[in-house]
Amino acid sequence: MHVPDGFLDVPTSLATGVVAAGAIAVALKKSRSELNEKAAPMAGLTAAFVFAAQMINFPVGVGTSGHLMGGALAAVLVGPWTAVLVVSVVMMVQALVFADGGLTALGTNITLIGLVTVLVGWSVTKLVLAVLPKRPASVVPASFVGALLSVPAAAAVFVLLYSVGGATELPFGALMATMLGWHTIIGLGEAFITAATVGAVVAVRPDLVYAARGMSQHLVLRTPDGQEIPATAVEVADEPRRSIWPLAVGGLGVTLVIAGALSFFASSNPDGLEYVAEDQGFIAAAEDSAVAGWSLADYGEVGGIPVGVAGLIGVGITILIGLVLFQLIARRDRDRDSVSA
Amino acid sequence: MGAGHVHRLYRHGHTPVHRLPAHVKLVSLLAFVLVVVATPREAFWAFGAYAALLAGVAVTARLPLPFIVKRMVVEVPFVVFALLLPFLAAGPDVTVAGLSLSQEGLLAGWNILAKGTLGVVASILLAATTDARALLLALQRLRVPPVLVEITAFMVRYADVITGEMNRMKVARESRGFSGNVGRRLGVVATSAGALFIRSYERGERVHLAMLSRGYTGALPVLEVQQAQTVQWVGAALLPFSALVVSVVAWMTV
Numbered sequence: 001m002h003v004p005d006g007f008l009d010v011p012t013s014l015a016t017g018v019v020a021a022g023a024i025a026v027a028l029k030k031s032r033s034e035l036n037e038k039a040a041p042m043a044g045l046t047a048a049f050v051f052a053a054q055m056i057n058f059p060v061g062v063g064t065s066g067h068l069m070g071g072a073l074a075a076v077l078v079g080p081w082t083a084v085l086v087v088s089v090v091m092m093v094q095a096l097v098f099a100d101g102g103l104t105a106l107g108t109n110i111t112l113i114g115l116v117t118v119l120v121g122w123s124v125t126k127l128v129l130a131v132l133p134k135r136p137a138s139v140v141p142a143s144f145v146g147a148l149l150s151v152p153a154a155a156a157v158f159v160l161l162y163s164v165g166g167a168t169e170l171p172f173g174a175l176m177a178t179m180l181g182w183h184t185i186i187g188l189g190e191a192f193i194t195a196a197t198v199g200a201v202v203a204v205r206p207d208l209v210y211a212a213r214g215m216s217q218h219l220v221l222r223t224p225d226g227q228e229i230p231a232t233a234v235e236v237a238d239e240p241r242r243s244i245w246p247l248a249v250g251g252l253g254v255t256l257v258i259a260g261a262l263s264f265f266a267s268s269n270p271d272g273l274e275y276v277a278e279d280q281g282f283i284a285a286a287e288d289s290a291v292a293g294w295s296l297a298d299y300g301e302v303g304g305i306p307v308g309v310a311g312l313i314g315v316g317i318t319i320l321i322g323l324v325l326f327q328l329i330a331r332r333d334r335d336r337d338s339v340s341a
Numbered sequence: 342m343g344a345g346h347v348h349r350l351y352r353h354g355h356t357p358v359h360r361l362p363a364h365v366k367l368v369s370l371l372a373f374v375l376v377v378v379a380t381p382r383e384a385f386w387a388f389g390a391y392a393a394l395l396a397g398v399a400v401t402a403r404l405p406l407p408f409i410v411k412r413m414v415v416e417v418p419f420v421v422f423a424l425l426l427p428f429l430a431a432g433p434d435v436t437v438a439g440l441s442l443s444q445e446g447l448l449a450g451w452n453i454l455a456k457g458t459l460g461v462v463a464s465i466l467l468a469a470t471t472d473a474r475a476l477l478l479a480l481q482r483l484r485v486p487p488v489l490v491e492i493t494a495f496m497v498r499y500a501d502v503i504t505g506e507m508n509r510m511k512v513a514r515e516s517r518g519f520s521g522n523v524g525r526r527l528g529v530v531a532t533s534a535g536a537l538f539i540r541s542y543e544r545g546e547r548v549h550l551a552m553l554s555r556g557y558t559g560a561l562p563v564l565e566v567q568q569a570q571t572v573q574w575v576g577a578a579l580l581p582f583s584a585l586v587v588s589v590v591a592w593m594t595v
Contacts, residue, residue: 004419004453004456004457004460004461005374005377005378005456005457005459005460005461006377006378006452006453006455006456006457006459006460007419007453007456007457009378009379010375010378010379013378024486024489025486028486028488028489040488040491040492040495040549041495041545041546041548041549041552042542042545042546042549043492043495043545044491044492044493044494044495044496044498044499044545045495045496045499045503045541045542045544045545045548046538046541046542046545047492047493047495047496048495048496048499048500048502048503048504048541049503049537049538049541049542051496051500051503051504052500052503052504052506052507052537053534053537053538055504055507077538085488085489085492086492088489089489089492089493089496090496092493093493093496093497093500095464096367096464096467096468096476097468097473097476097497098468099412099413099461099464099465099468102374102457102460102461102464103370103371103374103460103463103464104371104374104375104378104460105460189527192527192528192531193527193530193531193534194531195531196527196528196531196532196534196535197531197532197534197535197538198535199531199535200531200532200534200535200536201535201538201539203535204535204536204539205539208538208539208542
């Protein structure tokens, strides 16, 4: 996912460069609260870790492999603003020292991998955390979802950039579909590795995981007769619990708008890939999936359901499945707790 | 901690290109790549001229061809994308060797291939003639925020250490008979990554404390200031300036 020189034209490259510089400036200011004062060595070592972790390849499909981007992982481990710095530094070193990713595309690469994956990964993780029980272990499934969504999000932004300043006209819908498809699979790999890595750290040193800060439970003294006395000498005033509703409703609104409105946009060229496929004569090789007869298959082209509505229904189903999954996870955790207690 | 103080792409030498101050080289390279990217893709000859310019730099820096070619593997993923473009893009077709290819896609593929390759080679030339420390000082001179330079310095210094640690863990896993299907493998690899993060972070804490105890105030001392002479600026400007001339001619002829 390292964009080379010449992929995007000069104005787009410069524009993303300005975005990247602005993001780094903001991150420099904000990261002070995340890092203890002047802890550049820690951030540097984390950058070295992300650099090493990007060498982990995982198989995506026949003959291809994706590698870890590490944006969501870094955000969960060291906090979003430090993560922006860390991943930007990794991009910079890769461009300057390893010739990986073009120099004029440095702004684009920092925007895509340093900014989009980190921010999407972090906000999704936070959103999921708001629903899950408040304990360090919850960070693991939350980071899974965050990492899973961060990769297709970066791919989508890339396609948008490409449609603005790309070297050639590609059918927008087809490119978006292909990129999203591949990067959802890559995102799965990213999500597995991120969640397992976070899980390993949470198990050993939960204090190092930024997303789990303030979630560790207070120490408890257990008396022989089973009484539990909180070990805190001083009453710790609970932080006023912020309502998650504004965030949830806002997120849902944005999702619905994207699903409803953008899918119209995407379908303005509904048969992009299919057109090319037909053109190239390889459509015969493509088989419809088993659900092709369903009304929602092909994003609403079959059963006469408008595309936007199909998108909305898709979002609804996704949220439903998500909620059920999280309920299951939460219940399992509760069961385990009652057994161990 | 026996990690090298030079990176893998660096090749020691005493040529005019090696002697140029790093920030001069960096500015020159950036200007060159910008000019290349802004060149119209139909001007095929212009890219040949750019390649010749880069070859001139490589000869001046005494870099052998295999050295550069071996390091060009980083661009392989985008070569694949560029090769796919003629099949994907829409528009009028041309028939080449019995294959019906999109004209637009062919041009676009060529565009990415040419500009991407020139960019990669130019970056390799910079990395091969400048050691990491000089590059960091160059960033500092070019007014990159000090914190960022510092983070970069630590990353460059420890990247080899951490990568080495990862490889040792890999060897350790495999010498204990580690294998298995993909699903189980991911779990083990990720656990190693978690262990690697803890080790990196704890090392960062120790390094920080050690530096504090030696009087570290938050900025790295600059030992030598490499002043760029006008002659050096002029010498370094030769590359982007020649490229600019080529580009202007290309714009006028296309």
